[in-house]
Amino acid sequence: MDKDYRKRPYNLLAAKYREEGYWLPYYAHAMDTAGIMEKLINHWLPVHIVENILERNPGIEWEKLCVFTALTHDIAKLTPIFMARICGKDIFLRERIETYGIKIHKMTEFNYSSKTPHSFAGEAILLNLGCPKGIAAVIGAHHGTSCSVTEDPQGMLLLYEENFYGSKGKEDAQGKLWSRIWQEWINISLEISGYQRMDDLPEIDVPTQMILSGLLIMADWIASNESYAPWISIEDSGKELKYPERIEQIWEKISFPDQWLPSCWFMDDEMFRDKYGFLPNEMQRQMLRAVEDTGTPGIYILEAQMGLGKTEAALSAAEILASKWHCEGLFFGLPTQATANGIFPRLKGWAENQSEGVQLSIRLAHGMAMLQKGYRELIFHGHAIQNEDENGGLIVHQWFEGRKQALLSSFVVGTIDQLLMTALQQKHVMFRHLGIAGKVVVIDECHAFDSYMSCYLERALEWLGIYGVPVILLSATLPSRRRAKLIEAYHGRKITSAPESWRDSKAYPLLTYIDGDSVKQCEIPVDTIGKEIRIVQGKIKDIDKILKEKLAEGGCAGIIVNTVALAQEIARNLREKMPDYPILLVHARFTMADRQQIEEELLCRIGKSSVPETRRLIVIGTQILEQSLDIDFDFLITQLAPMDLLLQRIGRLHRHGYRERPKPLKEPVCVVCDHEGIDEASKAIYGEWLLKRTAVLLPDIIHIPDSISLLVQETYRDMKEGEELYPLWMEHMEKQAQKERAAESYRIPTEKELEETLHGLLDSKVGDQDSDALASVRDGEASIAVLLMLHTKEETAEFFPWQSEGEEISMNHVPSEDECCKILLQKVQLPRMLSAYKYKECVARLEEQNKEYLEEWQHSKWLRGELVLLLGKDMTTELCGYKLSYDNAYGLICEKEEQHERKGISFMP
Numbered sequence: 001m002d003k004d005y006r007k008r009p010y011n012l013l014a015a016k017y018r019e020e021g022y023w024l025p026y027y028a029h030a031m032d033t034a035g036i037m038e039k040l041i042n043h044w045l046p047v048h049i050v051e052n053i054l055e056r057n058p059g060i061e062w063e064k065l066c067v068f069t070a071l072t073h074d075i076a077k078l079t080p081i082f083m084a085r086i087c088g089k090d091i092f093l094r095e096r097i098e099t100y101g102i103k104i105h106k107m108t109e110f111n112y113s114s115k116t117p118h119s120f121a122g123e124a125i126l127l128n129l130g131c132p133k134g135i136a137a138v139i140g141a142h143h144g145t146s147c148s149v150t151e152d153p154q155g156m157l158l159l160y161e162e163n164f165y166g167s168k169g170k171e172d173a174q175g176k177l178w179s180r181i182w183q184e185w186i187n188i189s190l191e192i193s194g195y196q197r198m199d200d201l202p203e204i205d206v207p208t209q210m211i212l213s214g215l216l217i218m219a220d221w222i223a224s225n226e227s228y229a230p231w232i233s234i235e236d237s238g239k240e241l242k243y244p245e246r247i248e249q250i251w252e253k254i255s256f257p258d259q260w261l262p263s264c265w266f267m268d269d270e271m272f273r274d275k276y277g278f279l280p281n282e283m284q285r286q287m288l289r290a291v292e293d294t295g296t297p298g299i300y301i302l303e304a305q306m307g308l309g310k311t312e313a314a315l316s317a318a319e320i321l322a323s324k325w326h327c328e329g330l331f332f333g334l335p336t337q338a339t340a341n342g343i344f345p346r347l348k349g350w351a352e353n354q355s356e357g358v359q360l361s362i363r364l365a366h367g368m369a370m371l372q373k374g375y376r377e378l379i380f381h382g383h384a385i386q387n388e389d390e391n392g393g394l395i396v397h398q399w400f401e402g403r404k405q406a407l408l409s410s411f412v413v414g415t416i417d418q419l420l421m422t423a424l425q426q427k428h429v430m431f432r433h434l435g436i437a438g439k440v441v442v443i444d445e446c447h448a449f450d451s452y453m454s455c456y457l458e459r460a461l462e463w464l465g466i467y468g469v470p471v472i473l474l475s476a477t478l479p480s481r482r483r484a485k486l487i488e489a490y491h492g493r494k495i496t497s498a499p500e501s502w503r504d505s506k507a508y509p510l511l512t513y514i515d516g517d518s519v520k521q522c523e524i525p526v527d528t529i530g531k532e533i534r535i536v537q538g539k540i541k542d543i544d545k546i547l548k549e550k551l552a553e554g555g556c557a558g559i560i561v562n563t564v565a566l567a568q569e570i571a572r573n574l575r576e577k578m579p580d581y582p583i584l585l586v587h588a589r590f591t592m593a594d595r596q597q598i599e600e601e602l603l604c605r606i607g608k609s610s611v612p613e614t615r616r617l618i619v620i621g622t623q624i625l626e627q628s629l630d631i632d633f634d635f636l637i638t639q640l641a642p643m644d645l646l647l648q649r650i651g652r653l654h655r656h657g658y659r660e661r662p663k664p665l666k667e668p669v670c671v672v673c674d675h676e677g678i679d680e681a682s683k684a685i686y687g688e689w690l691l692k693r694t695a696v697l698l699p700d701i702i703h704i705p706d707s708i709s710l711l712v713q714e715t716y717r718d719m720k721e722g723e724e725l726y727p728l729w730m731e732h733m734e735k736q737a738q739k740e741r742a743a744e745s746y747r748i749p750t751e752k753e754l755e756e757t758l759h760g761l762l763d764s765k766v767g768d769q770d771s772d773a774l775a776s777v778r779d780g781e782a783s784i785a786v787l788l789m790l791h792t793k794e795e796t797a798e799f800f801p802w803q804s805e806g807e808e809i810s811m812n813h814v815p816s817e818d819e820c821c822k823i824l825l826q827k828v829q830l831p832r833m834l835s836a837y838k839y840k841e842c843v844a845r846l847e848e849q850n851k852e853y854l855e856e857w858q859h860s861k862w863l864r865g866e867l868v869l870l871l872g873k874d875m876t877t878e879l880c881g882y883k884l885s886y887d888n889a890y891g892l893i894c895e896k897e898e899q900h901e902r903k904g905i906s907f908m909p
Helices: 026-043 047-056 062-072 080-087 091-098 118-128 133-140 153-159 161-165 173-193 206-223 245-254 269-276 282-293 310-325 337-354 373-385 417-423 429-436 451-466 480-491 540-550 564-577 592-606 643-650 680-686 688-697 706-716 726-744 770-777 817-824 839-853 855-859
Strands: 014-018 022-025 299-303 330-334 359-365 393-395 411-415 440-443 471-475 510-515 518-523 531-538 556-560 583-586 617-621 635-639 669-673 701-704 785-793 796-798 808-810 827-829 867-871 876-879 882-887 891-896
Touching: 014 026, 014 080, 014 091, 022 026, 026 062, 026 173, 026 206, 026 245, 047 062, 047 206, 062 133, 062 173, 062 206, 080 091, 080 161, 118 133, 118 153, 118 161, 133 206, 153 161, 161 173, 206 245, 206 429, 206 451, 269 282, 269 310, 282 299, 282 310, 282 510, 282 518, 299 310, 299 451, 299 480, 310 330, 310 337, 310 440, 310 471, 330 337, 330 417, 337 359, 337 373, 337 393, 337 411, 411 417, 417 429, 417 451, 417 770, 451 480, 451 726, 480 510, 480 706, 531 540, 540 556, 540 564, 540 635, 540 669, 564 583, 564 617, 564 891, 583 592, 592 617, 635 643, 643 669, 643 688, 643 701, 643 706, 680 688, 688 706, 688 726, 701 706, 785 817, 839 855, 839 867, 839 876, 867 876, 867 882
Parallel strands: 299 471, 330 411, 330 440, 359 393, 359 411, 440 471, 531 669, 556 617, 556 635, 583 617, 635 669, 785 867
Antiparallel strands: 014 022, 299 510, 510 518, 531 701, 785 796, 785 827, 796 808, 876 882, 882 891
């Protein structure tokens, strides 16, 4: 097969090279990328994405456009500067190219070699040859960043002429030769993709540029991976490469799983029962009815009390929405790693039911996903069955495991950060857009996001609305102002056509959604038995007296406070005052290994299936008890918290209505401590206005569910001048505005702000690492996570004796994968007094210790970059003026060392 693209110079000029003597001709990489692009758009890209693009760009020939961009994406490698860079590494390659008459310069001949990165240079060449701006911008962005609004890519050819044409400029014979090479390759690319001339290429809008950029990055990454697209020996010319056979081989090697293609257009009661084992309640019926009846993709905000089955409602609705709008995946986002881990088994079971007869991919997307037991088992099982199981099932596909590929699997369960990063100025953000644009998005517990995170959520919703992505938001307690902002963010503009009452509705449970330009609401009749919670004021110092009275005949009491230090203090005091009553402490300062065991014990003793014999227990915890764990207290004591979070805590009281309880605990009673004396730590966490406002409004009786919306809306309403708490409210609002302004500086622009192209999408100062991104989408001070290990013998580290019977690991070799997983389970957050006030000193000391004792561990891909904190045999150490100790009953304890003489870390006995 003797095509123009197989002739010189395209089989001489190199696109890829490594010093071991392997290379890839330019034409081969271009054809590989184009071939994979064709495979992706015909066998992987969700139909919903294509339909949305065609709706916004009538008449566009999508496949032809995609192939053209793939063929031309590396055109700037056909330049003197790139050939000088690559040929300087291999004389054989240089001599072969020079036989064609191309002069290869030395890098020292270029004065501005760093000014024309080949992605931006490719955009410049295409613009110079008459390519539409939007398509050229896609080429410019294929390495994950775009030009700024002040940069002129076309001007590069004038400013840095020698980089494009050679040292004597474009009028020289060499300059004309390079111009001819570009034009010839453009002609070849037009012919292969099916266009007649450059004028046939369309202008495309910015959202299409985003998706096409993401798709081009994906095709380029696959085509650049030697495991899939092998390079050839430097002695080979590349003429033996066969197309399309090579593309088929690459596609077979990567072996992507099937796409989710549901066909569920409605769901009646019997279908629902077949899926979940019970009939739907009225809330679930209303949700299903709404998604069945709407005529456009939209956003659905479901507000309903805890334990009513919002998850089942969302998953059922997602099946219908995916079927109607040809979405081929689901993203389920939660506030924390713990909540994502907690719901993963349920989502995995649901996804398995979707995978009958097909193999579908699943991903648990957060930094410690490998440590979730069910997911880890699926990883090893999934890789093993990838080419064996022809009857379907779930797999974790290796290519989708990359940190930037997190959203590409069919089913993604993860922290909300994965979605928020679609709104963050981060390299390759368009790749994240590709992953989310063809899915149904479900966000659980959206009340848990502060103003800073909500700023990113609103921008993400704007883009989801543009892509026509169906979105379901779930909340037990959502202020009406937040409801309106989320609806209007998705819609893309302020909604004036709907009755204004939708903004301030206090109905509950409530479903608010968009159908086209209309906002619709339905108040959901409650068909479950409500309950009355009696609120009693109390004091922290009286907890032991209260519990002795209430637990006289047994039962389970929960105590939820706002700080770890207070939880530890209460636990210590109660173990002294009530030595015969079992006490369990749970907070975020236990190692992950210990916390998993604690949470398993909690679910066993006071979970849905618990029995009276196991329920004699006092549980003391922090905010983590507000979310995820399906536990049931007979009696509750809580520190004052904002109204919506307080109601979340109360949702754990008498949660399972069928349960028989001890006589003194038959009435659900919640003791709320310290109304009048709010501590400084709680003020720092939640703000003084919100706590005082909650204290003022908290009634003696809370009716569940009737009181929920009324209390939340009244708590968060705008205050008027002259009201008692007005000055504190103004202070609160200014702090929220400051957070929003801080978030705004790192958000990607809106479609309108971008105007014609992707230029200005990213700020080059924004980091590329996931840790940078997570820090950017979550407000707050920097945190330090460490891996806690014992060090009592030379050259060995040990696990805690209650975990692995003192198992030892050598410090002088790279731990195995199994050992790494055990080590990573020792992760714990250091207290705020170290991370907030001594961050740099603390990290420096830890890095110094790690370099001295644990340098080999940094060679593990699992442990690279992790900080290890070594404790002595008494399980204590000193760090930056603080004494740190660990106890399996109390977790990590931090105390100020007033008399210590040494600074830094001491861990040896």
